[in-house]
Amino acid sequence: MSINSKAYLAGIFEHPARKIQNKSLAQLHAECAKGALEDAGLTLQDVDGYFCSTDAPGGLGGINMIDYMGLTVTHSDSTNTGGSSYLYLVAHAAEAIAAGKCNVALITCAGFGRPGTIVRELDSSIPDTPFEIPYGPVTVNLYALAAMRHMYEFGTTSEQLAWVKVAASHHAQHNPNAMLKKVVTVEDVVNSPMISDPLHRLDCCVVTDGGGAVIVVSPEIAKTLKRPKVKLIGAGESPKGQMGGKVDITYSGAVRSGPIAFAEAGITPKDIKYASIYDSFTITVVMTLEDLGFCKKGEGGKFVMDGNLISGVGKLPFNTDGGGLCNNHPVNRGGITKIIEAVRQLRGEAHPLVQVKNCDLALAHGTGGALSTRHGSATLIMERE
């Protein structure tokens, strides 16, 4: 069974705040849900499927939020692959809709990222933990390892990585809600403090409070709605790990999720007019673009140079909201914003100065977890109808 054209992304909402106080986590999820339902033209009573990840309160799948929001659902899913969870969840919602298990799926992501990422107290039953935690893995150095190896094998430079941030900042200047709205140069990036070699401060995404929500509906429901129609035509997912010690961090799980999504959609990377690429760090984008087939392996650094990712300038406009690097990375999980900006582009509702002309095919990709140890990759391909 294919999910091509079996589900539509009918509602989107990105919480406008980036620093939030005096709101509960449940309230934040519910505000995002309300925003996406209003955007779709649907109500609380229409929702019959709820999808969330571990940022939702409760720890028992979605049942606490389902109860809090007053939902009556016949399907729920609480997949957790970190920041890519919401791309997995869109695919899983489409699968559930195609199988007749629900018709209006609500996906929420929300939380407080501002306290920052810390060395987490991990469940000691996680088998890799005793062999890794003593060495001080944090998020940034587990991406830095991949960047360092990419530089060693392919000659990628800090200046090339910096172009990813430069492009994101060009887009963020037009987003009034973006955390960082200042346009930066390659020099600004490479002269910013070194956090974990070879990644500088400006190679890293922002840390924000906030969230977002997405509504996925059946074709029958989509026909009754007034918003521009965006349908899901392909989806792929694949985790990647250390392969028993045969570690190769020059590629991500996108080498599997991408081809599956493109095959299901029946298109190729050349057809994509806009791409939301998970940008936890600049290296994440460079490696993902290679793995998805936008350029050859090892040539991602060259591909992103000279504004090639800037809307109206380059060949592949990316993250026109400013991405995680400049706009928003709510609760350290940027996946929901990747989906949201892709839908805006397909609807023609991105900011006019970054809107891609005739944007009929868009891709959104998530990389959650850690690029050099274990991560979950998910690719969505969407079409304007």
Place this chain on the structure above:
Amino acid sequence: MTTPYQERKIPAPKCNDGDEVYFNAATEGKLLVKQCGDCGEYHHYPRALCPFCFSDKTEWKEAKGSGTIYSYSITRTSGPVPYALAYVTLDEGPTMLTNIVDCDLDTIRCGQRVKVAFKPSEDGPSVPVFTLA
């Protein structure tokens, strides 16, 4: 630029049943690696079942303790002192997450030869780390 190595407080590994063999050996100054008695593949991190053939005949072997730096990063701002996180590929084959210690951290490079050393964790066993060979 130089970044001299400084001793870092190493959190004690929270072991699961079976892991104590590895860390007891490390405390005695030995690096163990698991090898499958059926397919012959080495693997890391150590498991009870071989991740290549699912045989339960995995055996502890003492590694030579030599290897090559696959990748590294000097983590400068995430703790009280800078430290070098690294992947080291053992001569037996598997690549393991570790630290590079006892050197000017700014001289570390991919492809350098390293040899195993051991550092005590806080109120726990020693853990294998590597020094430039």
